Amino acid sequence: MKTAVLFPPLMAIKEKSFYDLYQQYPHVQRKFQEASDILSLDLVKHFFSDDESEINRGLVARPSIVTLSTALFEMLRSELGEISYYLGPSLGQMTAIHCSGSLDFRTTIQMVKSMVELEEQDEANKGYSVYFFYNIDVEKLELAMQEVRQQGGYLEPCMYANHNQMIINGDVKSLEKLNQLVVPQGGLGVTIPFGPPGHCSLLQNVVDRFHEQFMPKAIFRDPxxxxxxxxxxxxxxxKEEVMNEIVGQYTRSVQWYRCLQRLWSDGVRRLVVLGPGNFITKSLQFTDIPFEVETYLTAEEINNKLNSVIKEEV
Known part of the structure; x- marks a missing residue:
């Protein structure tokens, strides 16, 4: 059975989330120390703090999610069997690129840091928000988006998550109007906390600077x-295609549902979701593609998989 490994995107992190993984597994501890050394920032102190605004600060949350996902992958790699494909939405794709062997860990963490810093310096995306819309057919949602745009609002897809789910960038007023239009059709939009605009034209200045300042220094290899x-x-x-992916995904929406369709058409029947957060797992519950899904998001799930291997390491 063909298997694909899926890595999680950026998400809002609650206080002390995943701290049990850090406490139980020495390899997770070592990986956080490695990432902290690369960043010259104590990720453990900040990511596992009591301040959720600090936890979800871009320079803390993004490299921490990549670090934790990578550590779990390295721990479980020999137990997962043959892997046919690697992928992940948005930030998850950065982890996938590293775990596929295309980019080393140091450069991956440096790349995430560069992305965060350039986005925070850019003024073009300030004042915009991100909503997750669900329980409404994407075609109906696009028609409603067009109606709001015709009234002068700004809306742009961030991610096509499923046939009935989409993440949308926009100004707050337009997103609220869109929500009013879809509610009578059974849909609903909810704001994504700590969700900066992504994968849209607002980031054109960022991608130009990223391409100029970071990409020439990074060494890629074929996955x-x-x-x-x-x-x-x-x-x-x-490696050329991977490099184009990193640059291109900045201003183009994530076609996650198309990715899932591609996996199914290529014979993938088993998905392994690996890393913190439940976004991918919950989204897959609503897909019309009947994958077999395994999740390794908690210490219990990981212990059940590793059994005696973990006991020996701990």
Whole structure:
């Protein structure tokens, strides 16, 4: 049975989330120390603090999610069997690129840091919000978006999460209008806390600077196994294609549902969701594609998988 490994995107993190993983597994501790050394920032202190605004600060949350996902992958790699494809929505794709062998961990963490800093310096995306819309057919949602745009509002897709789910960037007023239009149709939009605009034209200045300042310094290699592109669902087989993916995904919406369709058409029946947060798992519960899904998000799930291997390490 073909298997794909899925890594999580950025999400809002609650106080002390995943601290049990850090406490129980020495490899997670070592990986956080490695990332902290790369960043010259104590990720453990900040990511596992009592202040949720600090936990969800871009320079803390994003590298911490990549670090934790990578650590779990390295712990479970030999137990997962043959992996045919690597992928993840948005930030998850950065983890997938590293775990596929296309980019080393140091450069991956440096890349995430560069992305955060450039986005925070840019003024073009200030004053915008992000909503997650669900329980409404995407085609109906797009018609409602068009109606709001015709009234002068700004709305732009961030991620096509499923056939009935979409994450949308926009000004707050337009997002609220859109929500009013979809509620009578059974849909609902909820704001994404700590969710900066992503994968849209607002980030054109950021991607230009990122391409100029970071990409020339990064050393890529061909992935060990294919990645699936966030941008169009095609396979990424070479380092050049991976580089184009990183730059291209900045201003183009994530075609996550198309990625899932591509996996199914290529014979993938088993998905392994690996890393913190429940976004991918919950989204898959509403997909019309009948994948077999395994999740490794908690200490209990990981212990059940590793059994005696973990006991020996601890």
């Amino acid at each position: 060990d196994h294919p990645l699936v592109s966030n941008v169009d669902g095609n396979l990424l087989l070479t």
